[in-house]
Amino acid sequence: MKLRLIFAALLMLPLTKLASASQVQERILDNGLKVLVKEDHRAPIVTSQVWYKVGSSYEHGGLTGISHVLEHMMFKGTEKLAPGEFSRIIAENGGDENAFTGRDYTAYFQTMAADRLPISFELEAQRMRYLTLPEEEFLKELEVVKEERRLRTEDDPESLAFEQFNAAAYEASPYRIPIIGWASDLEGLRVSDLRDWYHQWYAPNNATLVVVGDVNPQAVFALAEEHFGPLSAEKVSEPKRRAEPTQRGEKRIRIKAPAKEPYLLMGYKATAIGHAGEEWEPYALEMLASVLDGGSSARLSRELVRGSRVAASAGASFSAFSRLPGMLLLDGIPAKGRDVDELEQALLTQIQRISEEPVAEAELERIRTQLIAAKVYERDSVHAQARQIGSLETVGLGWRLMDEYVDHLSRVTPEQVQAVARKYLIPDNLTVAVLDPQPIEGKGPAPASPGGHARAHQ
Amino acid sequence: MPINRRLMALLSGLLLLLAGLAVQATPRIETWETSKGARVLFVAAPDLPMLDARIVFQAGSARDNGQSGLASLTADLLDQGAGEWDADAIAERLEAVGAELGIEAQRDMASVSLRTLTRQAAMDQALETLAAVIARTRFAASEFERVRANVLIGLNRDEQDPGTLGKKAIYRLIFGDHPYAADPAGTPESVAALSRDDLARFHARHYVARNAVIALVGALTRVEAEAIAEYLTSGLAKGESAPALPPVQDSPSGALERISFPSTQTHIYAGQPGMTRTDPDYFPLYVGNHILGGSGMVSLLMEEVREKRGLSYSVYSYFLPMAERGPFLAGLSTKNDQGQQAREVLMDTIERFRAQGPTQEELAAAIKNITGGFPLRIAGNGKIAQYLAMIGFYNLPVDYLDRFNERVEAVTATAIRDAFQRRIDPARFTIVIVGPDGTALAGREP
Numbered sequence: 001m002k003l004r005l006i007f008a009a010l011l012m013l014p015l016t017k018l019a020s021a022s023q024v025q026e027r028i029l030d031n032g033l034k035v036l037v038k039e040d041h042r043a044p045i046v047t048s049q050v051w052y053k054v055g056s057s058y059e060h061g062g063l064t065g066i067s068h069v070l071e072h073m074m075f076k077g078t079e080k081l082a083p084g085e086f087s088r089i090i091a092e093n094g095g096d097e098n099a100f101t102g103r104d105y106t107a108y109f110q111t112m113a114a115d116r117l118p119i120s121f122e123l124e125a126q127r128m129r130y131l132t133l134p135e136e137e138f139l140k141e142l143e144v145v146k147e148e149r150r151l152r153t154e155d156d157p158e159s160l161a162f163e164q165f166n167a168a169a170y171e172a173s174p175y176r177i178p179i180i181g182w183a184s185d186l187e188g189l190r191v192s193d194l195r196d197w198y199h200q201w202y203a204p205n206n207a208t209l210v211v212v213g214d215v216n217p218q219a220v221f222a223l224a225e226e227h228f229g230p231l232s233a234e235k236v237s238e239p240k241r242r243a244e245p246t247q248r249g250e251k252r253i254r255i256k257a258p259a260k261e262p263y264l265l266m267g268y269k270a271t272a273i274g275h276a277g278e279e280w281e282p283y284a285l286e287m288l289a290s291v292l293d294g295g296s297s298a299r300l301s302r303e304l305v306r307g308s309r310v311a312a313s314a315g316a317s318f319s320a321f322s323r324l325p326g327m328l329l330l331d332g333i334p335a336k337g338r339d340v341d342e343l344e345q346a347l348l349t350q351i352q353r354i355s356e357e358p359v360a361e362a363e364l365e366r367i368r369t370q371l372i373a374a375k376v377y378e379r380d381s382v383h384a385q386a387r388q389i390g391s392l393e394t395v396g397l398g399w400r401l402m403d404e405y406v407d408h409l410s411r412v413t414p415e416q417v418q419a420v421a422r423k424y425l426i427p428d429n430l431t432v433a434v435l436d437p438q439p440i441e442g443k444g445p446a447p448a449s450p451g452g453h454a455r456a457h458q
Numbered sequence: 459m460p461i462n463r464r465l466m467a468l469l470s471g472l473l474l475l476l477a478g479l480a481v482q483a484t485p486r487i488e489t490w491e492t493s494k495g496a497r498v499l500f501v502a503a504p505d506l507p508m509l510d511a512r513i514v515f516q517a518g519s520a521r522d523n524g525q526s527g528l529a530s531l532t533a534d535l536l537d538q539g540a541g542e543w544d545a546d547a548i549a550e551r552l553e554a555v556g557a558e559l560g561i562e563a564q565r566d567m568a569s570v571s572l573r574t575l576t577r578q579a580a581m582d583q584a585l586e587t588l589a590a591v592i593a594r595t596r597f598a599a600s601e602f603e604r605v606r607a608n609v610l611i612g613l614n615r616d617e618q619d620p621g622t623l624g625k626k627a628i629y630r631l632i633f634g635d636h637p638y639a640a641d642p643a644g645t646p647e648s649v650a651a652l653s654r655d656d657l658a659r660f661h662a663r664h665y666v667a668r669n670a671v672i673a674l675v676g677a678l679t680r681v682e683a684e685a686i687a688e689y690l691t692s693g694l695a696k697g698e699s700a701p702a703l704p705p706v707q708d709s710p711s712g713a714l715e716r717i718s719f720p721s722t723q724t725h726i727y728a729g730q731p732g733m734t735r736t737d738p739d740y741f742p743l744y745v746g747n748h749i750l751g752g753s754g755m756v757s758l759l760m761e762e763v764r765e766k767r768g769l770s771y772s773v774y775s776y777f778l779p780m781a782e783r784g785p786f787l788a789g790l791s792t793k794n795d796q797g798q799q800a801r802e803v804l805m806d807t808i809e810r811f812r813a814q815g816p817t818q819e820e821l822a823a824a825i826k827n828i829t830g831g832f833p834l835r836i837a838g839n840g841k842i843a844q845y846l847a848m849i850g851f852y853n854l855p856v857d858y859l860d861r862f863n864e865r866v867e868a869v870t871a872t873a874i875r876d877a878f879q880r881r882i883d884p885a886r887f888t889i890v891i892v893g894p895d896g897t898a899l900a901g902r903e904p
Contacts, residue, residue, distance in 0.1 A: 156619065335604075440618065
């Protein structure tokens, strides 16, 4: 066609080279702070992120949600900064800032003009060790977090269903804990609990500083030494191991909440990198999830939404990159005139098919291409690059995996996909949850119900 | 919510874009028309082997002409069968080369966005598919029925979210008879009444070259970009640009709607018609609102509602500038027994700001934030492509960005107070309250 002629002269860089060109530089300060720097000179900006190894999966009963509340309190004053002053200084310097709490991490970031990096470092170093946690600020902020929980969980039936599903699926694994915390645990939280939590986890030897942007790595290391170097290390103990016992049979729950449409959630207990018998297993599960839901051409959209039309929407997801073993998740909403039982059967049939017949080489090839393209697209954002470095490091896998995981995934064979399906995607490993819609009209306020899955941030 | 939030980001990005940094200037925009009459805006970005192409049409729900949901459903069908390919084939052709396609209809515009590698075979296949998607949509009956049924499920799900219910209601009330009143997705009744022929007609009228703007950002030369723009519009009719929309009238004073919902929170929305994309008061209103409720954690509303009183997780105000006056909206959500208190704090803060305007310190901080954050807003091809599409769609001058910073810096506290007093009137605000009956809702009517 015409286009082909036009672009014949276009110079193409080999994609594999692009995908692996991360060039992260690492320095560990004497106090244990790991500093990771990646140069990106496309724009005169920098993102600076501090990642702490603490999140909801470090928590225990009675204190759930504390990591996230502490994240909120990190904006509420240090020995040198009044409450709110952190954000005001960043704003006056044209910065974007926020924070987020996950199961395995709590992270803080600023994106600014590259010459403002010293401001970010000075402020982050302050709150790494010198947070004041004033009680009156805590009491107000706790109310804000409760409002966040109401907004994102209590009044969102699908989110509520996910929270209860998650808690039903896991017995002992701390992944059962909602990131935003159970409502009654938030009620019982005291500022003294936060002080203890802060001192236990917020220290340079439990943190990673990630900088991506228009910077010189040696200058960044020197600047990090200047601001973070004087901070003292803390004795940090790993959280106690709480391994999930073997599930012995399918679990099934219904969640009743005011809603208009049903919602189905299914999860198979699986594994993660560093936990699997065979190193390739988590990667094979990632590829399996992409065979099902790696875009609109993948099987769930093609066969359940467009083909049999049993689903209005259907999804599958799995993350190999977590600190602890997670689940392979399936979810969906039945199409008009179909019900959740039919949708569940259709999803089970999809799982069965993957167990019984090898996936086509073309399907895996499509996913490999998407992975490589995604690595190129990721480079359009310094924030996305830093986030990948920070999360891999913080869940304990190491940033170097960012250069390697595409290769790991690309090596997965159809037989390996089939093998992990047979090993993990079995009925005894399954939890099923159904949102059972209750009438919305003409009812009074719903009782405050426990539970909440959250993508929490400031 | 995500749609509006993205628009806001877009808006602030645009504003910041021209912040006139001495060295790292704004992207160099090249612009021309294709032979069919589509306007093209192009920025060469040679660093990454990728292309962002964004095509926007004056084909948003403001063009529904009484058939609410028509523009949106038309957009939904674009990639569900086009030319010689069915929906499966289109998805396969794009994803097999790692391309990503996004389609969306809002009130003013319908947008089709493609991101692809510039490796030749990949880009060829992606662009060939994109060209078919915009020009040769099939609107097959079977795909139409499926997509419409799923849209109806989405509309039903909207009714289980108190925030979405409130948002739809306040647009209805603010805009009355104007086409901006309707939610782009339509209502269950209006969507059920649409036919595939309605969609085909809408497409034939609005998906035409003279009604389109093409933004291209990527590792291309000007010559290559010209060839791509020419190719993408080759299948479109020349057609005509859509006529101007009717102006937005002031809404009736003090309308109030309560929506009963069994939620743990009460959602409060307050607003009125705001400003156009080319409004003479654009800069004072934009900078003023940045201080009032548009700057996240450091805004006055955040300070009064969240930081001082812990009443809400989210509280904001914004202008959504559109072809005609888009809304000025403020909102929050709080536990039910605080609804009245939160509403009073929200309204008092807006009224006080309108009466007094910002302090010199607040103004200086806002200008530093907006201008200092300028390089962030244009860092990335994807962001630049969105700005280009917006400049083209709303016919802003190509040097608009280059002059932007000086305009922000020229805004004075007096100009903000003056613009707010002329344009914003809390006493006439439309208010929507969603929550359980009774509890939070006692107390004075506005």
